[in-house]
Amino acid sequence: MTTLAPPPAPSREDGPRHRAAPPADGAGSGLAARARRLFTGAPDDPRWARPALWAILVLATALYAWNLSSITGNTFYDAAVYSGTRSWKAFFFGALDAGSFITVDKPPFALWVMGLSARVFGYGTWQLMLPMVAVGVGSVALLHRLVKRDFGPVAATIAALALTLTPITVAITRDTNPDPVLVFLMLLGAAALLKAVRTGRLLPLVWSGVAIGFAFNTKMMQAYVVLPAFFLVYLWAANASLGRRIRNLAVGTVALVVSSAWWMVVVDLIPASSRPYIGGSTDNTVWDLVIGYNGFGRIFGASSSVGSQGNGASFGGEAGLYRLFNEIMGGQISWLIPFAAIALVAGLVLRGRAPRTDARRAALLLWGGWFVFHYLTFALAEGTFHPYYVTAMAPGVAALAGAGGVMLYQAFREGPAAKWSWVLPAAIAASAVWAVVLLQRVSGSGTLYTVAEIVVAALGALSVLGLLAGRFTRRHRLMGVAALAAVVALLAGPAAYSVSAATSSTNGTNPTAGPSTGGGMGGGQRPSGDGGPGGTTGDTNSSGSTASGSTGVPPSGTAPSASGSGTESAESGTDTSRTGGGGGMGGGSQVSSAMITYLKKHQDGATWLVAVATDQTASSIILESGQPVISMGGWSGSDNAMTLAKLKSLVKSGKLRYIVVGDSGQGSSNTEISTWVKKHGTAVSDYSGLYRLDASDVG
Known part of the structure; x- marks a missing residue:
């Protein structure tokens, strides 16, 4: 077996650049020369x-x-x-x-x-x-x-x-x-x-x-x-x-x-x-x-x-x-x-x-x-x-x-x-x-x-x-x-x-290029999320609310004002609904713009506006309200970030007053929290799944 010899040395245009010696008068050095080379390249x-x-x-x-x-x-x-x-x-x-x-x-x-x-x-x-x-x-x-x-x-x-x-x-x-x-x-x-x-x-x-x-x-x-x-x-x-x-x-x-x-x-x-x-x-x-x-x-x-x-x-x-x-x-x-x-x-x-x-x-x-x-x-x-x-x-x-x-x-x-x-x-x-x-x-x-x-x-x-x-x-x-x-x-x-x-809006959670090629979830349908199965955008009903159980999120255009003040939400009067997701701690419950307006009005000095199940829900509320929001279960809703003891401590200290819960659970911790909130909290009748908790509710 013979080994091929390398090809002849490359020409000036095809091969690696060989630096030319600088002119003797120094014209090739200095700031002006460097600036010229930035736009014209090396002499060779x-x-x-x-x-x-x-x-x-x-x-x-x-x-x-x-x-x-x-x-x-x-x-x-x-x-x-x-x-x-x-x-x-x-x-x-x-x-x-x-x-x-x-x-x-x-x-x-x-x-x-x-x-x-x-x-x-x-x-x-x-x-x-x-x-x-x-x-x-x-x-x-x-x-x-x-x-x-x-x-x-x-x-x-x-x-x-x-x-x-x-x-x-x-x-x-x-x-x-x-x-x-x-x-x-x-x-x-x-x-x-x-x-x-x-x-x-x-x-x-x-x-x-x-x-x-x-x-x-x-x-x-x-x-x-x-x-x-x-x-x-x-x-x-x-x-x-x-x-x-x-x-x-x-x-x-x-x-x-x-x-x-x-x-x-x-x-x-x-x-x-x-x-x-x-x-x-x-x-x-x-x-x-x-x-x-x-x-x-x-x-x-x-x-x-x-x-x-x-x-x-x-x-x-x-x-x-x-x-x-x-x-x-x-x-x-x-x-x-x-x-x-x-x-x-x-x-x-x-x-x-x-x-x-x-x-x-x-x-x-x-x-x-x-x-x-x-x-x-x-x-x-x-x-x-x-x-x-x-x-x-x-x-x-x-x-x-x-x-x-x-x-x-x-x-x-x-x-x-x-x-x-x-x-x-x-x-x-x-x-x-x-x-x-x-x-x-x-x-x-x-x-x-x-x-x-x-x-x-x-x-x-x-x-x-x-x-x-x-x-x-x-x-x-x-x-x-x-x-x-x-x-x-x-x-x-x-x-x-x-x-x-470049000429179409990018799906921020799973960006892809070109037309859809089918192939099930993800087959050109731009599924969302970088952390788990949650985050797929649900169908919307005739009223504009996202279907229960999905986790649709708004575009970043609904974020707090470009000045970064974050003191006011981009409230347009439209009902851009979001769901809690994640089962027991907010699963299946909608979080609408109207609810966000209500929460801001009744925040009463709490550190967090509300606690919800997942990152997707929390992030969209943060951007619309400009206020901190607790994601109790992380991306998929199954993180053990929130425990009942931690929830009671936050409520007792006045740092948290509202929580969104659903009807089913994804584990003992979530179920325990959901059960306790429903037993001790006060349901806000206008918004399904929303409960208020005060220090007096913590035994």
């Missing part, structure tokens, strides 16, 4: 490179920020951000309510980012979206820089454009879920790691660990999916002796652990009576949340997490290697996966004889590992799984499409062996055919998708034929035009989905 870059980058960044900004007023954020996180603007304690813990009764089921870093924006500019849609758009565009710029460093401006441009047009990335960046922050931090970690690999120095590796630690404090264990690739790439390719590599990895791991665990350790050391209940946990500790609900529970299912669904099939399809290609997930992420997979394998073969420290192979291993580990995690996870999780995989796919595509093109055009003449056309054909399949699934959904299908089929075929004709006639210009046609063909489908996501 082709003239089109920097304008192309700026055009992509403008496109990304337009897609992520278009018509901000129509964006419906995740009400769950919106409420927590709002509460953090009212209380620094709620800000630090990531509490759902300003009274700090219970936290959201994620660590608070993304909430801090949005919360600081809201504290500076006031609370409102664009204030929360500003940092999300910024990190989304920043991720595109950062990926461009990383790919350009090792593979040149052509590869970087393709990678940046592919990431920009990844449909699920557009959808989730137009939202207040934490995933865009997670992706940006992971890319910062990758940038530092690649620098550590090139230089062999310790400090960049430490910064890589710190970046992933902050990512952990954004979305916990999901941040660690890239770690196997990070460790393996550094251990194999770093420019240092084996002993030094091992020592540096040990120090970097310490930095990772410290930056990951500090918030968790601080919170768990604080007495439970002095902090909020940890939402999503079974024992009121962050550690349990890490290893259970947001850890093994996501991989293995409900046995390790409170209230999560068994195999997550209602959101992203059945677990299995085909999941990311199914009717729910395919249009969100899979467009370039065939091309990326072929490019990864071929690229590694092409670098077969390169030295151990070869920067290109190290980068391929990093992006390939990023792609493969994410793919396996998302495809095989049997716990709660939402389509937007896969935005974390998008940088790996995009980088492989750009870097691997350029390597394949170089081998195709200049390789000495005819055996390479089929690889690039085959990769293009595979992804083009798959794109046609995806677009056929939504045929009839609109002219945009029909046009995209025609473009993919026509340009895909022409690009393959043009490449082959150019190869055998040695006409390089024809090959270049055909390669450009391939880029357009392979990005036409994602572009159609991305435009759709």
Whole structure:
């Protein structure tokens, strides 16, 4: 078996950038020169490179920020951000309510980012979206820089454009879920790691660990999916002796652990009576949340997490290697996966004889590992799984499409062996055919998708034929035009989905791009919630009230005023009803705008406006009323955040006067509370399920 030699050194336009020596007169240094390079690029870059980058960044900004007023954020996180603007304690813990009764089921870093924006500019849609758009565009710029460093401006441009047009990335960046922050931090970690690999120095590796630690404090264990690739790439390719590599990895791991665990350790050391209940946990500790609900529970299912669904099939399809290609997930992420997979394998073969420290192979291993580990995690996870999780995989796919595509093109055009003449056309054909399949699934959904299908089929075929004709006639210009046609063909489908996501209102709890493709709950129907089976929007009856038993929530447009004062609700006189959900503690009872008005009028100095069953109900009331609201059962209604003893204490101290209860229970604690409230409380006759409790009611 022979190993293929790497292709000839890349040309100025295709290969990695080689810095030109600064002019002797110093004209290439200084602030003015740096400012010029910001807009024009490095002296040895082709003239089109920097304008192309700026055009992509403008496109990304337009897609992520278009018509901000129509964006419906995740009400769950919106409420927590709002509460953090009212209380620094709620800000630090990531509490759902300003009274700090219970936290959201994620660590608070993304909430801090949005919360600081809201504290500076006031609370409102664009204030929360500003940092999300910024990190989304920043991720595109950062990926461009990383790919350009090792593979040149052509590869970087393709990678940046592919990431920009990844449909699920557009959808989730137009939202207040934490995933865009997670992706940006992971890319910062990758940038530092690649620098550590090139230089062999310790400090960049430490910064890589710190970046992933902050990512952990954004979305916990999901941040660690890239770690196997990070460790393996550094251990194999770093420019240092084996002993030094091992020592540096040990120090970097310490930095990772410290930056990951500090918030968790601080919170768990604080007495439970002095902090909020940890939402999503079974024992009121962050550690349990890490290893259970947001850890093994996501991989293995409900046995390790409170209230999560068994195999997550209602959101992203059945677990299995085909999941990311199914009717729910395919249009969100899979467009370039065939091309990326072929490019990864071929690229590694092409670098077969390169030295151990070869920067290109190290980068391929990093992006390939990023792609493969994410793919396996998302495809095989049997716990709660939402389509937007896969935005974390998008940088790996995009980088492989750009870097691997350029390597394949170089081998195709200049390789000495005819055996390479089929690889690039085959990769293009595979992804083009798959794109046609995806677009056929939504045929009839609109002219945009029909046009995209025609473009993919026509340009895909022409690009393959043009490449082959150019190869055998040695006409390089024809090959270049055909390669450009391939880029357009392979990005036409994602572009159609991305435009759709940017020009329509986003479902804040489970954002997806493109038209519905059916497939049951989650099959393009945008099911809600990031924590369990609750949160699906119910049908509304003729009066406008949400049907009993559902958990419909209002758009963030009904949030407190954009100034962030939170003193008045957005009361329009319409009856935007919500349900308690969660069984005994508010299950099946409606919470209407009229009830909220009544509660505010009769709050009588209580800390919390009302206690309800679930986070969904509490968050929507918080945003409408501007007042703290207790979620007694967390996301699914089954958290043990409220006990009868705690309820009596809050009532006796005057901190809580109203509670919404239903007719059935989800456990002994809920049933006990519901029974006691109905026995000792005073029913408010105008509002079903609402009870008033006073200190005299507590024996």
